[in-house]
Amino acid sequence: xxxxxxxxxxxxxxxxxxxxxxxxxxxxxxxxxxxxxxxxxxxxxxxxxxxxxxxxxxxxxxxxxxxxxxxxxxxxxxxxxxxxxxxxxxxxxxxxxxxxxxxxxxxxxxxxxxxxxxxxx
Numbered sequence: 001x002x003x004x005x006x007x008x009x010x011x012x013x014x015x016x017x018x019x020x021x022x023x024x025x026x027x028x029x030x031x032x033x034x035x036x037x038x039x040x041x042x043x044x045x046x047x048x049x050x051x052x053x054x055x056x057x058x059x060x061x062x063x064x065x066x067x068x069x070x071x072x073x074x075x076x077x078x079x080x081x082x083x084x085x086x087x088x089x090x091x092x093x094x095x096x097x098x099x100x101x102x103x104x105x106x107x108x109x110x111x112x113x114x115x116x117x118x119x120x121x
Contacts (some may be wrong), residue, residue, distance in 0.1 A: 040079030
């Protein structure tokens with residue numbers, strides 16, 4: 001059992017290292033290709049806060065890293081998280097109507113009646 005866990009730990013560690021190498025490669029290239037500006041909110045970045053600027057893969061495939069950067073855009077951490085929180089269909093379109101239903105509560109429904117009763121007091 002201990003050997004199986006040790007082997008699993010080694011596989012996970014190797015996968016993480018490979019992912020970090022791959023990410024470092026395309027991140028460095030993207031930072032050289034593009035201005036340090038968020039493609040979502042237009043926030044500008046400097047060396048001091050560059051860690052908050054992330055590479056987003058437009059088609060969602062992290063292994064699709066063309067040298068011209070056509071599958072990348074730079075997004076700040078917040079815009080990147082927002083982009084990944086969207087639910088998309090197979091065509092890349094955001095699906096509408098899948099979220100929670102709108103509230104039907106109207107706090108002002110009887111306002112006119114309440115105002116009328118206050119005048120009578």
